[in-house]
Amino acid sequence: NAGVTQTPKFQVLKTGQSMTLQCAQDMNHNSMYWYRQDPGMGLRLIYYSASEGTTDKGEVPNGYNVSRLNKREFSLRLESAAPSQTSVYFCASPGQGRSYEQYFGPGTRLTVT
């Protein structure tokens, strides 16, 4: 039981390049989230998915797209990366009926030059 997994762990992109961050959970949870974490700013919600087939914008969605491929997988895509998207990205999934308790993946450290 791996919980929440993310790939890749590290990535360096040039401005304008695209990439997809992958997230999977094996806990059979309905909800999944994508956050970004910048120094001094805590975790900010990018997109979330309440259930398979649904996605909604969070606090900072601009420049990102998401896909909830199935119940297990939730991907985050940067179509044209910008230096402002340099951050650590975390995928998370809360326990069923326990939205206050989120299980986080190990994170992806992204640098855009």
Added chain:
Amino acid sequence: GQSLEQPSEVTAVEGAIVQINCTYQTSGFYGLSWYQQHDGGAPTFLSYNALDGLEETGRFSSFLSRSDSYGYLLLQELQMKDSASYFCALLNSGGYQKVTFGTGTKLQVIP
């Protein structure tokens, strides 16, 4: 909207007790959570207060006062491994249950 404020850094001595405060502004919430994050790691859940008062989990306790828009995390018998960042987080009410995180407090435990 929601906003949470925490001190940016706290230093405490091994074996001592430390309190990390969190004040918030919100239009409605279900409760307050606390998370721990070691450098380079992912946040991990510590505790949740749905009601006012103290919740105890081993060496860690968390407190909530809705009337004062205030909560805190209390760490007792500090150990070096407690050096980490600690985040408070509101579980928002109204619509889908999203979580809003504070900016975090970096705790340094010194010998």
